[in-house]
Amino acid sequence: MQTTEQKYLDYVKKLSHFQEAVGLIGWDLRTGAPKKGVAQRGEVLGTLQSESFNLSTSQEFKDLLQELREDTTWGTLDEVTQKSVEHSEKSLKKFENIPPEEYKNYVILTSQAESAWETAKANADFDSFSPYLEKIVDFNRKYVDWVGYEGHKYNALLDDYEPGLTVDTIDRVFGELKEALVPLVKQITESEQPKTDFLFTHFPKEKQEAFSKAILTSMQYDFEAGRLDTTVHPFATGLNPGDVRVTTKYDESDFRTAVFGTIHEGGHALYEQNIDKSLIGTNLCSGTSMGIHESQSLFYENFVGRNFAFWERHYETLKEYADGQFDDVSLEDFYEAINVAGPSLIRIEADELTYSLHIIIRYELEKALINGEIEVADLPEAWNKKYEDLLGIRPSHDGEGVLQDVHWSFGAFGYFPSYALGLVYAAQLKQAMLKDLPNFDDLLRDGNLAPIKEWMTKHIHQYGKKKSPVELLKDTTGEGVNAKHLITYLSEKYQGIYAL
Amino acid sequence: MQTTEQKYLDYVKKLSHFQEAVGLIGWDLRTGAPKKGVAQRGEVLGTLQSESFNLSTSQEFKDLLQELREDTTWGTLDEVTQKSVEHSEKSLKKFENIPPEEYKNYVILTSQAESAWETAKANADFDSFSPYLEKIVDFNRKYVDWVGYEGHKYNALLDDYEPGLTVDTIDRVFGELKEALVPLVKQITESEQPKTDFLFTHFPKEKQEAFSKAILTSMQYDFEAGRLDTTVHPFATGLNPGDVRVTTKYDESDFRTAVFGTIHEGGHALYEQNIDKSLIGTNLCSGTSMGIHESQSLFYENFVGRNFAFWERHYETLKEYADGQFDDVSLEDFYEAINVAGPSLIRIEADELTYSLHIIIRYELEKALINGEIEVADLPEAWNKKYEDLLGIRPSHDGEGVLQDVHWSFGAFGYFPSYALGLVYAAQLKQAMLKDLPNFDDLLRDGNLAPIKEWMTKHIHQYGKKKSPVELLKDTTGEGVNAKHLITYLSEKYQGIYAL
CATH class of the missing domain: 1.10.287 (Helix Hairpins)
Structure with a gap:
């Protein structure tokens, strides 16, 4: 029985x-x-x-x-x-x-909206997409009432991606980020830029693949529980902890796409590979939130992969795989080149310094939309104005402005903040990790990434959805969400690189 | 409504x-x-x-x-x-x-039997496998009574793989094959063998893959509706007519594994790619029987891929892909080498001349087992004796004898005859095709395989399971199952090669 x-x-x-x-x-x-x-x-x-x-x-x-x-x-x-x-x-x-009929119509709507968005983006034609977006926003405005919320309406949407986080917290955290980063970006824009031309020489795909595999292995990605394939829009997917696949793409004129992309997806994959096996077959066997997931990918991409000590270990290897493109480039010049920063229009091409600002713009617009403070028709101008205010540049058309991201076309309101929260979390985790692994940079320099992975598994990975993002953060760092560590990290790093 | x-x-x-x-x-x-x-x-x-x-x-x-x-x-x-x-x-x-309890136990039994078989084969230890095989035979003996049959008990099993074929027909067809092939094999064994040493030089995997892809394309395999991957035991699988995947393996010391394996699986794949789209989503959207499927793979492997005219077209290309291994080998010598024939112990390594004899041995044993004329314990000796009678050689142990095939371990009694029937059908189809395409060899010589694929699609592929094997054969060739065409083909071909 x-x-x-x-x-x-x-x-x-x-x-x-x-x-x-x-x-x-x-x-x-x-x-x-x-x-x-x-x-x-x-x-x-x-x-x-x-x-x-x-x-x-x-x-x-x-x-x-x-x-x-x-x-x-x-x-x-x-x-x-x-x-x-x-x-x-x-x-x-x-x-x-959710009323079943409304849900059904919404599923149909979003499936049509994605291809409408693709065409609109290609033609920089916001008007052809806005009828879809209006219906999507309309559904989401009703959705927050159906599912309920405390405080701000947008909290209902945040709960789908980052349970426990609220507008109050995010307003505070993003406010601090803006205050610190906007002037820093301005300073950098006015400074001399590192040389980067040597990044764009021909780097054969097969060599990039071999190097990417070597880096994944060094990160402790388990190839017996995964594989690396190519795709158009790279992702990692955890089918079960014994089968977590990474994908990447190769640009022979810019090796950074594959190398940093693979490290990023590898960070996601380490999370899914190291969830405790007792959770297999339950609904707890995946990352606990978008933000915590992104903290893992961004930790590896930036705090490991864009760290000087990491390249002290790997630069000579990279040179062996490359077709001579770095032979006359010093480690210092290479490091500065892969960390070049500054205002840009496209989020997915942004550097780690300006990335949060791209996210904050989207967050503020989403919040205002859901709260009825602005309408879909207002978006293009509101978007452009925010880019001018925060980054000092203005899109020349909506294709490189309000239409650039796919997310709204499938109704993912509440998702964007996770990206910046991931960066904030990653910096907090780095700070906590330093207490246990004060020799963090030495580990990178020695190519000994096992203790770093073990620390992450002990504090984050193993729990899957058993702990909420806030619980994980509290138990690991003793703090709530705190932008300070990210601000300190970015300020010190970029003051160094740009000699401010 | x-x-x-x-x-x-x-x-x-x-x-x-x-x-x-x-x-x-x-x-x-x-x-x-x-x-x-x-x-x-x-x-x-x-x-x-x-x-x-x-x-x-x-x-x-x-x-x-x-x-x-x-x-x-x-x-x-x-x-x-x-x-x-x-x-x-x-x-x-x-x-x-089938009594549900018996079926359930049988599913468990066969899932265990497969790994027991693997171990038994590796150790050439029939006794460790026979308890499983006894239960499997026992189930199949009861199965034929549960599902019913006319005539011979074995007909019930044939119906699962080759509906419409009966022991009467197969006894007649296989009898004719034995009568013709046993003496022919004997003659060849006593003749001078073609030189084959040049086949086993190093042929890089990447080059084999590129050549295999070129051959698949030439066969009219549609790479937009399929892909080629590597595996341990090659197969083709039709997921739907727009996604039919071929797999192969590469032996750098014997290019024939990949090349003829790919052509064989490509023949299966052409069948599945060209089933009429109106059958998608029904239970008729796959090959109509194991035997007809095998007729397609064997037609391409032997009647196309082992044909002299085919290599008149492709031998120069093969030389370009190879690392010089054929530079001093004439087309005639190459052709004879890839058609070398003679008695061997392992079915999956057998040539097209002796292949049917391997199948006939299994068929006769299965029929006797199901009919209660022999028991599992009698199998090793009965097997070895048949190999001596038909092929003139005797396995030195059961690993290269009665334990060599996986099929019985998952209960696939009735399956083996399809392989030889496939050869018989292929020869019949070739005969019928010659009436419409009398320039068959010229087409191969010109690398123009489209008319051949179109003929197969018109007569076989498109119907999926809408027509039974017997209907397809009747409608296409005007005949029932007829061994004569295969016998004529093999006799003429091997008399030529061995100058008998």
């Missing part, structure tokens, strides 16, 4: 199996699935996703959750089961509060 | 989606899935397969099938629906006749 707990765990496991299949199909579609089979594969995905949706909203599932909440049962449950039930209840509650 | 026909088609489409997901997972597992994720992926497969099984045996499905059979409905159905219903009914009837 199965206990209710066991029935629940079996049920959730089945759901995890559907999601793993969906994940694999997604990976395949983005890494070389033959194009003539794609439409049919979309139908397969649709079937699996709708089965998965039906399972996670079924009466059977609701009954199980209710039975587990009974007083005589709840206290007997394993801790993992309890956390899992809480997560299930939370998702279910959200779904239950 | 949906008609019952539409409901049925939607239901079958959903089933096809599950099968496509299972197919993709299977491909991934065999082409580089990280080994640490495999156990978990196995559970995902288990869930999808059991969902698929539940769907295909549900009361809802049975009711749909019954409603469609009502007099007022049946006549109104589309032809594709009718054929699809017939296939569904047939599979369902089989499942319904």
Whole structure:
């Protein structure tokens, strides 16, 4: 006779199996699935996703959750089961509060909006996209009322990506960032720029791939639990902790795309590879939030991969893989070149210094939109003005302005802040790590990244969704969200590079 | 209001989606899935397969099938629906006749037997495998009674792989093959062998891959609807007609593994790529039988790929890809070398002349086993004796004898005959094709394989499972199964090569 707990765990496991299949199909579609089979594969995905949706909203599932909440049962449950039930209840509650007809229409709307956005971006034609965006914003304005919120309406959206974080906290953190970074960026803009021309010499794809693999291995990425493939828009995907795949792309005129991209995705992958195996088959077996996930990728990309000590170790190796392009370039010049910073229009090409400002612009616009302070029609001008205010440059058309990101086309309001929070978290984690590993730079210099990965696994990776972002941060750093460490890090680093 | 026909088609489409997901997972597992994720992926497969099984045996499905059979409905159905219903009914009837408890135990048994077989084969230890094989044979003996048969018991098993073929036919066809081939093999064994040493020089993997791709393209394999990957045991898999993947392996000391392997799998792939699109999403959208499938792979491997005219076109290209290994080898010597034939112990390494004899041995043993004329314990000696009788050689141990094939370990009795039938069919198709394309050899010589593929699509590929093997053969060649064409082809070819 199965206990209710066991029935629940079996049920959730089945759901995890559907999601793993969906994940694999997604990976395949983005890494070389033959194009003539794609439409049919979309139908397969649709079937699996709708089965998965039906399972996670079924009466059977609701009954199980209710039975587990009974007083005589709840206290007997394993801790993992309890956390899992809480997560299930939370998702279910959200779904239950959305009128099914509205949800269905929204799914159709966003599936059409993405290709409308692509065309609009290519033509720099905001008007062709705004009818879609208006409906998407309209749905999200209603959504926050359906699912409920405390304080600011936007909190309801933040909860989907960064549970526990609120507008109050983010306003404070982003305010501090702006105050510190805007003048720093201005100073840098007026300074002499490092030489970078040697970055853009021909670097054969195969050599870049071999070097990327060597770096992943050095990061402690486990190739027996993963693989590296090429794609158009790089990503990492954790199918299960024993199968976490990294993708990258190779630009033969700019090796940085592959190398820093691979390190970034490798950081995501280390997280997913090192979640405790006891969580496999539950709904807790993935990163706890977008922001914490991004803290891992950005920690490796910036605090490891853009660190001088890291290149003290790896620069000679890079030279061996390259076709002579760095032979006459000193380590110091190389380091400065890969850390060149300054105002730019495109978020995904931004450096670590200005990146947060791109995010803050999006956050402020989203918040105002959801709160009804601005309308979709106001976005292009509001966007351009904020770029002038924060970065001192103005897009010449909407393709390089308000239309540049895909996120809004699939309704991902509340997602952007995670990127900047990831940077803030990464700096906080670095600070905490230094207490246990004061020889951090020596470790990089020695190519000994194992203690760094072990520290991350001990404090972050292993928990999956068992701990919330705020709990992880509190338990690891003793603090809440704190912009100070990022500001100190960026100020010191860039004052050094630009001799301010 | 949906008609019952539409409901049925939607239901079958959903089933096809599950099968496509299972197919993709299977491909991934065999082409580089990280080994640490495999156990978990196995559970995902288990869930999808059991969902698929539940769907295909549900009361809802049975009711749909019954409603469609009502007099007022049946006549109104589309032809594709009718054929699809017939296939569904047939599979369902089989499942319904197997006691569920026995089936469940059998699934567990065969999943254990495969790894027991692997160990037994490695140790040449038949006794460690025979307890499993006894239970598997026992199940299959009961199975033929559960599902029923006319004539010989073995007909029930043949029906799973080659519907419409019976022991009477196969006995006749295989009898004719034996009668012709045994003396021919004997003559060849006593003749002077072509030189083959130049085949085994180092041929770099990357060059083999590039050549294999060129050959696939020349065969009219559509790389926009497929891809070529490496694996341990090569296969082709049709996920849908727009996504049919070929796999191969590279032996740098023997290029034939990759080249003829790729041509063989490419033949399978052409079949699946060219099934009519109207069958997508039904249970008719794959090859109609194992034997017809094998007729396609063997047609391309032997009648195209081992044809002199084919190498008149491609030998110079092969030389360009190779590292000089054929520079001093004439086309004639090359042709004879790749067609060397003679008795051997291992089926999968056998040449096209002796291959059928390996199959006939297995067929005769299976038939006797199922009919209770021999027992599992008799197999090793019976096997060795047949090898002596038909091929004049005797295995030195069971690892190269009765334990060499995986098939029995997963209960695939009735499968082996398809391989030899495939050869017989291929020769029949070649004969029929010559009436429409009398310039067959000229087409190969010109590298113009499009008319050959188009002929196969017109007569075979497009129909999927809409026509049975016997119907396809009858409609295309005007004949039933006829060994004569294969015998003539092999006799003429090998008399030429061995100057008999």
